[in-house]
Amino acid sequence: MKKPELLVTPVSPVNGEELIKAGATALLIGEEAYGLRLAGEFNREDVKETVRIAHKHGVKVYVAVNALFHNDMLNGLPDYIKFLSEANVDAVVFGDPGVLMTVRETAPDMKLHWNTETTATNWYTANYWGRKGAKRAVLARELNMDAILEIKENAEVEIEVQVQGMTCMFQSRRTLLGNYMEFQGKDLKVEGRSKDRSLYLHDPEREAKYPVWEDKNGTHIMSPKDICIIDELEELLEGKIDSLKIDGILKDGDYLVKATKLYRQAIDLYFEDPDQYDEKREYFLDEIKKIQPPNRDVDTGFFFKETVY
Amino acid sequence: MEKTAVKSAEGKRVITKKPELLAPAGNLEKLKIAVHYGADAVFIGGREFGLRSNAGNFSMEEMAEGVQFAKKYGARIYVTTNIFAHNENMEGLEEYLKGIEEAGVAGIIVADPLIIEACKRAAPKLEIHLSTQQSLTNWQAVKFWKEEGLERVVLAREVGLQEMLEMKKNVDIEIETFIHGAMCIAYSGRCVLSNHMTARDSNRGGCCQSCRWDYFLYEDGEDMTSSEALFAETDSPFAMSPKDLNLIESIPKLVEAGIDSLKIEGRMKSIHYVATVVSVYRKVIDAYCADPDNFKIKREWLEELAKCANRPAAPAFFENTPGYKEQMFGIHGEKPAYDFAGLVLDYDPETEIVTLQQRNFFRPGDEVEFFGPEIDNFTQKVDKLWDEKGRELDAARHPLQIVKFKAEKPVYRNNMMRKGAF
Numbered sequence: 257m258k259k260p261e262l263l264v265t266p267v268s269p270v271n272g273e274e275l276i277k278a279g280a281t282a283l284l285i286g287e288e289a290y291g292l293r294l295a296g297e298f299n300r301e302d303v304k305e306t307v308r309i310a311h312k313h314g315v316k317v318y319v320a321v322n323a324l325f326h327n328d329m330l331n332g333l334p335d336y337i338k339f340l341s342e343a344n345v346d347a348v349v350f351g352d353p354g355v356l357m358t359v360r361e362t363a364p365d366m367k368l369h370w371n372t373e374t375t376a377t378n379w380y381t382a383n384y385w386g387r388k389g390a391k392r393a394v395l396a397r398e399l400n401m402d403a404i405l406e407i408k409e410n411a412e413v414e415i416e417v418q419v420q421g422m423t424c425m426f427q428s429r430r431t432l433l434g435n436y437m438e439f440q441g442k443d444l445k446v447e448g449r450s451k452d453r454s455l456y457l458h459d460p461e462r463e464a465k466y467p468v469w470e471d472k473n474g475t476h477i478m479s480p481k482d483i484c485i486i487d488e489l490e491e492l493l494e495g496k497i498d499s500l501k502i503d504g505i506l507k508d509g510d511y512l513v514k515a516t517k518l519y520r521q522a523i524d525l526y527f528e529d530p531d532q533y534d535e536k537r538e539y540f541l542d543e544i545k546k547i548q549p550p551n552r553d554v555d556t557g558f559f560f561k562e563t564v565y
Numbered sequence: 566m567e568k569t570a571v572k573s574a575e576g577k578r579v580i581t582k583k584p585e586l587l588a589p590a591g592n593l594e595k596l597k598i599a600v601h602y603g604a605d606a607v608f609i610g611g612r613e614f615g616l617r618s619n620a621g622n623f624s625m626e627e628m629a630e631g632v633q634f635a636k637k638y639g640a641r642i643y644v645t646t647n648i649f650a651h652n653e654n655m656e657g658l659e660e661y662l663k664g665i666e667e668a669g670v671a672g673i674i675v676a677d678p679l680i681i682e683a684c685k686r687a688a689p690k691l692e693i694h695l696s697t698q699q700s701l702t703n704w705q706a707v708k709f710w711k712e713e714g715l716e717r718v719v720l721a722r723e724v725g726l727q728e729m730l731e732m733k734k735n736v737d738i739e740i741e742t743f744i745h746g747a748m749c750i751a752y753s754g755r756c757v758l759s760n761h762m763t764a765r766d767s768n769r770g771g772c773c774q775s776c777r778w779d780y781f782l783y784e785d786g787e788d789m790t791s792s793e794a795l796f797a798e799t800d801s802p803f804a805m806s807p808k809d810l811n812l813i814e815s816i817p818k819l820v821e822a823g824i825d826s827l828k829i830e831g832r833m834k835s836i837h838y839v840a841t842v843v844s845v846y847r848k849v850i851d852a853y854c855a856d857p858d859n860f861k862i863k864r865e866w867l868e869e870l871a872k873c874a875n876r877p878a879a880p881a882f883f884e885n886t887p888g889y890k891e892q893m894f895g896i897h898g899e900k901p902a903y904d905f906a907g908l909v910l911d912y913d914p915e916t917e918i919v920t921l922q923q924r925n926f927f928r929p930g931d932e933v934e935f936f937g938p939e940i941d942n943f944t945q946k947v948d949k950l951w952d953e954k955g956r957e958l959d960a961a962r963h964p965l966q967i968v969k970f971k972a973e974k975p976v977y978r979n980n981m982m983r984k985g986a987f
Contacts, residue, residue, distance in 0.1 A: 324700055324702050324721075324723075324752055324755070325702060325703045325705070325706070326702045326703055326723070326724070326728060327702075327703050327704055327728050327731045327732070329703070330703055330704070330705055352702075352703065352706055353705070353706040353709035353710070354702075354703040354704075354705035354706035354709070355705075356709060357705040357706070357708060357709050358705060372754075372755075373755065374649070374754060374755055374756070374757050374768060375649045375676075375677070375754055375755075375768065377649050377650065377651045377677075377768070378649075378650050378651055378652050378654070378655065378677070378679055379652060380650075380655065380678075380679040380682070381649075381650070381677055381678050381679045384678040384679065384682065385678070397757075398757050398760045398766065399651070403651060403652055403653075406652045407652065410652075424755075425756070425757050425758050425760075425761050426751045426755070426756045426757070426758050426776070427751055427752050427755045427756070428750050428751045428752065428805070429723040429752060429882070429886070430750060430807075430886070430887055430892075431886070431888075432750070432805050432892075433782075435888055435889035435892055436782065436803050436804070436889065436894070438888065438889045439801070439889040439892070439894050440796060440800060440801070453784060454784060454785035454789065454792075455782060455783070455784050455795075456782075456783050456784075456785065456792075457780035457781065457782060457783075457803060458780060458781040458782075458783050458794075459762070459778075459780055460781070462762060464762075465783070465792075466780075468782075474752075477758070479761060480761070549789050550788070550789045550790045551785050551789040551790070551792070558760070561764065562764070563760055563764050563765065563766045563771070564764060564765055564766070564771060565765055565766040565769035565770050565771030
């Protein structure tokens, strides 16, 4: 049985190298002008540097170009895609068909991963994007384990699933934090709205805290807890999911190294001896809980949850 | 692009290609009212595969009846099938689409490629329109969907006039855009607040509108063990509720831009709302196209629209990025200024007696206003009031009760009567 890729989002090229040493086999990077909700900001030099480091270790580098593009954002896109192609990145992650069109025109050999975050919810549509040129579909985080496995069974593309970290619940083009501050007459500086401050929305009814920030792509509201299924990996591994992702948004590099090491150990242990993994699952979960920031609890997201409509 | 304007005999410019006025309808009654009041097309939901699971929605028989009714007016019916499907939703899809096609529906509004492809296979006569759920924001993406064989795309609510013009310039495809009604504040299809907060799938019709709730903005301390509210309890809480979209004053720009379909939101709204909004936009579009160079927006149109509004309105992204003034803080919608009081069933020109179906309490002495496609609005006081059997009433108290009184001017079946809400 083949081990899945362990995909992690570094905060910097140096952190990328640390993650590779910790056991990551692929890195997802990018910059805010083209990609959404990234753990770190990678300019073109950083992309080249990360590719150089990663390829030396046989590790893949994917670049997020998954913003919702407005016409004016298309202007710089062909040049960026061309750059990524020349920099030898291993795939471009897209959600907007406008990116697909641009890649076809400027770098037809570039591999594509389809990731709209919320709308990859059935295997037919995953395969549809496969026929349009995607090699991989990144599944919506709102799916449960049975749905994920059914998609994988029927998929003609690689399937990527997030196993650790925060997920996005909401993206608005509006500057909702800035608007609120302005309404209150307490206009804070632009950096006051940024990721560097730990702002969150409190929902007293659910006693939940939703991280929130603004950037070029608008306002983002994140899940109240981090997904963590380090203790529930067997179905994904037996189901031959192609890539397991640790999303590092709003985490520091040190945390990511530790989380990556733990997932590396857990996956390797399962492949060596499933019984030992079974015995140590509580240990892995406890270790993750130990490194969680004090204000961030973990849960299993939608993996074991039913949703109605 | 086809020619959209000609010179009339008097040398006046006249717009020959009017945009389609597209109205919502949650049930058959609303569909008929929308068409009767001037909609060129109506979008409805079926029993499956659509969002708004709380709207009445149509059985196949009702769809067919709606199509037949619309046909008499030359109006088209579209069906929303715009969920993002999960594996379990695939079953029955093709039969469902065939049923829609057989009902004579003109097209479906779709977000998920699964349903697009199923429609091409199973119901090829249906036009395919891309739903706003796909958050379509650039011309390259428009081109993609054109190459996929779609007849029409509905733009994201975040797209402005300038962007629409660029899309029109770059791609030859029908473009539909929202002009009026409530809006998502998130990019459509990219919000799962409901999934997290209430375990209801927002992209399959379960949205609980949690973006309209109040929240409190906090900041965590450096050590992330303590946190602090950024505003006092007496301040208005953090809110994301957008004002409703209203582009009535921008209709000339939309017509000149050659936008093909202008869409009114609101399958959950009442027949009074649909009638009011549709009739006002009908008048504006017709007046502009008949004489664009001398067109002026009339104050009475704006006032008429305000009569059914339950939120303040704003032009959203049409020409700028909306700021805080286009959101609502500390308010959660308001009661409309007018109540729908009665639907005209009959009018006798000899006795001048109108027969109405009561839709809200009213009594003799109340000032009421009649409106409808055949008449100019007029107000009058209700004089003596009778029930169906001619017994005098002190008030029309019961919903759907049949009542009669003397109208001061002629009215027609399906005209409506409203009164100020106090």
